[in-house]
Amino acid sequence: MRNLLITGGAGFIGSNFVHYMLERYSDYRIVVFDKLTYAGRRENLLRWEGEPRFAFVQGDICDLAAVRSVVQTHEIDTIVNFAAETHVDRSILAPDAVVTTNVNGTWALLEVARELQLERFHQISTDEVYGAIPPPQRSREGDPLEPRSPYSASKAGAEHLVYAYYITYGLPVTTTRGSNNIGPYHYPEKAVPLFTTNALDDLPLPIYGDGLQMRDYQYVLDHCEGIDLVLHKGQLGEFYNVGTEVETTNIVMARKILDILGKPHSLITHVTDRAGHDRRYALDCSKLRALGWQSRHSFDEALERTVRWFVANEAWWRPLKSGEYLEYYRKQYGER
Numbered sequence: 001m002r003n004l005l006i007t008g009g010a011g012f013i014g015s016n017f018v019h020y021m022l023e024r025y026s027d028y029r030i031v032v033f034d035k036l037t038y039a040g041r042r043e044n045l046l047r048w049e050g051e052p053r054f055a056f057v058q059g060d061i062c063d064l065a066a067v068r069s070v071v072q073t074h075e076i077d078t079i080v081n082f083a084a085e086t087h088v089d090r091s092i093l094a095p096d097a098v099v100t101t102n103v104n105g106t107w108a109l110l111e112v113a114r115e116l117q118l119e120r121f122h123q124i125s126t127d128e129v130y131g132a133i134p135p136p137q138r139s140r141e142g143d144p145l146e147p148r149s150p151y152s153a154s155k156a157g158a159e160h161l162v163y164a165y166y167i168t169y170g171l172p173v174t175t176t177r178g179s180n181n182i183g184p185y186h187y188p189e190k191a192v193p194l195f196t197t198n199a200l201d202d203l204p205l206p207i208y209g210d211g212l213q214m215r216d217y218q219y220v221l222d223h224c225e226g227i228d229l230v231l232h233k234g235q236l237g238e239f240y241n242v243g244t245e246v247e248t249t250n251i252v253m254a255r256k257i258l259d260i261l262g263k264p265h266s267l268i269t270h271v272t273d274r275a276g277h278d279r280r281y282a283l284d285c286s287k288l289r290a291l292g293w294q295s296r297h298s299f300d301e302a303l304e305r306t307v308r309w310f311v312a313n314e315a316w317w318r319p320l321k322s323g324e325y326l327e328y329y330r331k332q333y334g335e336r
Contacts, residue, residue, distance in 0.1 A: 003029045005076040007061050008083030010034040012186045015044035020224040031055045031074045038324055039187040061105035067112045077119040081109055089332055091151035102154035110165045122231055123162045123175040128152035132278040140284045141239040148276045166237045174234040176227050179243030179283055182306045183220030188317050195254050196310045197317055199263045206333050209273030211251030214280040216243040219302035222295045229293045243283040244295040260307045271336035
């Protein structure tokens, strides 16, 4: 494992993983393959431009020929697949996009990995594949998958394809299911960056329903460390949960953001809940902990770091909240 193709590496978690891996492994080469949709930005990777161990190729994971070409040209031995349409709200508005990218795209990557006999294929998945989890239950890797949105269903479908290629073709695969990530380079349609940037502009924070939905918010670099560990020590064909095992309600999260920024709680505005909104996700991460991993940031630490990053990097997020973003925002929240 020396030449890694990071698909979706210009997005939020993918770009953080690229930074993490290049900093940690001086003998690894990283090639980012990204379509550069609205949520992918070359700016997230500017630090590595001109670095011999880094290359960027713009392309679509659904394009089998393009995937094959980049793997052959750069002598890739490992694929880590972050590329996905990731936003549940957008998947409800346009389910075809998540199926095309998350299922068909994953198939194309798997097919190239099989054809060229790569050393490893790692799939980035989500805790949402388990569906809503009532307390005090926690999801373990062997539990049934019960996705309840087009997004989570597409990720579950991709997982099944990955496992099928392991069983049918002997392709060496691993999969991680991460909880909600927060941190730098997070596109401001997601809850934490949306609430942070809205609060900075004294705009309402739109909370779905009663705001008592529970999520496990983990710092993105903790997630990256978990993925790294599974890549190097995980058992082939296995799935690993990655999260803090601490859940926080969305309303508490919003209030904490306002407190960090010194903004009034009156900015919180309750809006009509989204269709099929899962009330709670909760992971059991003992399988990954057994490999030696643990989350290093508490929720409060992760949230503070995230909010402060957005405060310090207005030039990064300010241009994003225009054009396509505003059209989506009006469509999503305008009539709620």
